[in-house]
Amino acid sequence: MATLILDRVWINRLDTGEAVSAGSVDRSQQYEQDGEVITFAGGRQRAVATEGERGTFGVTLRRVSLATVGKLRDWMGVAVLVRDHRGQRWTGVFFTVMPSEPPVAPGPTAAYWYDVALTLRTITAAEGV
Template identity: 65%
Template sequence: MSTLILDRLWINRLDTGEAVAAKSWDRSPSYDMDGEVRSYAGGRQRSISTEGERGSVSFTLRKLPLATVELLRSWMGLAVQVRDDRGQCWVGVFFQVRPDEPLTAPGAPSSYWWDVALTVRTVTAPEET
């Protein structure tokens, strides 16, 4: 019997299915909605909110070659699906790619690997089978 161990975060373009996979760290989803508290007669306070929630997930992809960094740059503004090793899934878009060349040991050759930070803003998308 075979065992499949998923240890990477996957980003797939929704239109083509093209994929990027890498180890990741510091995943942090965030959800919020528009709303406020209004004051009424007699000092009453009421919550006024707008239906719907905004979500985003931030993460850093580890040790990507420069060609993959350039590929992610070309995907800015396109719908993607992000799935992590725990089975969590987000559909959204990202508008910024923040590459950071990792530090190398003194005397070591310069690094050809990059850490890339992304924030994906979630969008509503149908789940089709």
């Protein structure tokens, strides 16, 4: 019996389907809703919240090529679908690409890989035809 181990993050453009995948670390999620507590007559306090939720998904892609860094830079502001190894998915856009050179042992290929940090801002997207 074969065993399939999923250990990557996939990023697909929604308009073209073009894809990038890489191993990942530092996956974080945050969800917010606008609201406040209002004081009414007699000192009663009630929560008032607006519809909708703001979400972000942060991830660091590991060991990607310079060509992939360039591709991600081209995709800034474009709607993408991100899936992780757990089957979770987020639709959104990112506006910042932060490549960094990971600490690696010296060698002939050490200078060709980058770690890239992205923060996806979730958006509402219709699924289906």
